[in-house]
Amino acid sequence: MSLGNTPGATRKATSKGLVEIFTGDGKGKTTAALGAALRASGHGLKVFIVYFMKGGFPYGEQKALSQLPNIKFARFGLEGFVNPNNVTEAEKEEARKALQMAKEVIFSNEYDIVILDEINVATAWNLINIAEVIKLIKEKPEKVELILTGRYADDKLVELADLVTNMTKIKHPYDKGILARKGIDY
Amino acid sequence: MSLGNTPGATRKATSKGLVEIFTGDGKGKTTAALGAALRASGHGLKVFIVYFMKGGFPYGEQKALSQLPNIKFARFGLEGFVNPNNVTEAEKEEARKALQMAKEVIFSNEYDIVILDEINVATAWNLINIAEVIKLIKEKPEKVELILTGRYADDKLVELADLVTNMTKIKHPYDKGILARKGIDY
Numbered sequence: 001m002s003l004g005n006t007p008g009a010t011r012k013a014t015s016k017g018l019v020e021i022f023t024g025d026g027k028g029k030t031t032a033a034l035g036a037a038l039r040a041s042g043h044g045l046k047v048f049i050v051y052f053m054k055g056g057f058p059y060g061e062q063k064a065l066s067q068l069p070n071i072k073f074a075r076f077g078l079e080g081f082v083n084p085n086n087v088t089e090a091e092k093e094e095a096r097k098a099l100q101m102a103k104e105v106i107f108s109n110e111y112d113i114v115i116l117d118e119i120n121v122a123t124a125w126n127l128i129n130i131a132e133v134i135k136l137i138k139e140k141p142e143k144v145e146l147i148l149t150g151r152y153a154d155d156k157l158v159e160l161a162d163l164v165t166n167m168t169k170i171k172h173p174y175d176k177g178i179l180a181r182k183g184i185d186y
Numbered sequence: 187m188s189l190g191n192t193p194g195a196t197r198k199a200t201s202k203g204l205v206e207i208f209t210g211d212g213k214g215k216t217t218a219a220l221g222a223a224l225r226a227s228g229h230g231l232k233v234f235i236v237y238f239m240k241g242g243f244p245y246g247e248q249k250a251l252s253q254l255p256n257i258k259f260a261r262f263g264l265e266g267f268v269n270p271n272n273v274t275e276a277e278k279e280e281a282r283k284a285l286q287m288a289k290e291v292i293f294s295n296e297y298d299i300v301i302l303d304e305i306n307v308a309t310a311w312n313l314i315n316i317a318e319v320i321k322l323i324k325e326k327p328e329k330v331e332l333i334l335t336g337r338y339a340d341d342k343l344v345e346l347a348d349l350v351t352n353m354t355k356i357k358h359p360y361d362k363g364i365l366a367r368k369g370i371d372y
Contacts, residue, residue, distance in 0.1 A: 018359055022214055026351035032214035034221030035247070036370070042250025043369035061221070064228025067254065145370060162364070164357040165212035170350035173204055178348070183229035184222070184331060
């Protein structure tokens with residue numbers, strides 16, 4: 001429940017950008033980050049999304065995002081899925097490029113909200129070094145809101161974050177053999 | 187994690203619309219529904235959002251949604267917050283109107299995805315009758331994807347749904363006294 005729904009909460013603007021984490025095994029992490037981007041764009045805030053591990057997909061979200069002038073994005077990652085037990089140097093290189101892009105965007109002073117999509121997984125699987133992510137969080141300009149998505153958020157990141165939601169899978173159509181659907185899941 | 191990320195999952199379109207529920211006490215339920223709407227609109231799918239309990243807020247999301255031609259919405263609910271221990275007849279009337287709108291939209295054959303925002307709360311607090319919600323889920327046209335959001339999703343709804351994510355609050359800035367922020371939370 002967003003605070004907007006909380007009985008008795010008066011609304012107050014704050015200029016301090018928080019660190020939000022959406023993690024867990026349920027559907028809704030990237031989707032919620034996307035919703036946050038959409039909401040922010042409605043207020044004229046500038047959003048940048050760095051996709052860490054989504055190389056080959058024709059995501060509907062990216063087509064939709066292209067229609068929204070306040071939202072920019074950059075996509076990294078190779079075609080196919082990363083095998084955590086056999087990460088390739090090329091995959092690491094993509095993730096490092098994503099992290100470099102994240103740094104540039106965060107320190108550019110051009111964006112109010114920066115979404116680091118699947119950075120939790122990239123960190124958990126050692127595609128990038130967690131020390132660099134921690135440094136980024138600690139040194140970010142105060143006004144920038146950071147949203148980190150992906151399963152396996154490290155406890156150190158959770159500790160640094162202001163808001164953490166664990167999206168827990170109660171039921172997923174995948175369990176019934178229904179696969180991802182265009183327009184709905186990607 | 188959306189299925190698009192699942193290693194080994196080949197993607198297959200299905201014409202059957204599922205029933206998804208985003209519930210729990212964490213941030214991200216309405217936000218994820220919003221992201222789903224955005225993603226779908228990128229594929230040219232038609233989306234309708236019925237807000238059950240959001241009368242008075244100048245939600246940024248609604249401004250943003252107005253820019254997207256494939257997304258329509260209708261908002262119900264009075265100014266101020268509903269007190270579950272003292273629900274007024276006027277509040278019930280708003281929720282009933284929202285449910286009536288939901289029925290019209292779902293059976294209109296004009297929309298691929300219908301989002302019923304905060305319907306779980308409206309049901310849990312008896313603003314509307316759960317039997318009517320169950321009937322709606324059971325009788326909806328096959329192609330319509332339904333997304334139900336809000337805390338307190340009833341077990342009967344969870345049982346009927348194909349996908350259920352529980353958004354669990356691990357940390358929320360509200361706990362530190364930081365209130366909802368324009369552009370970020372509403």
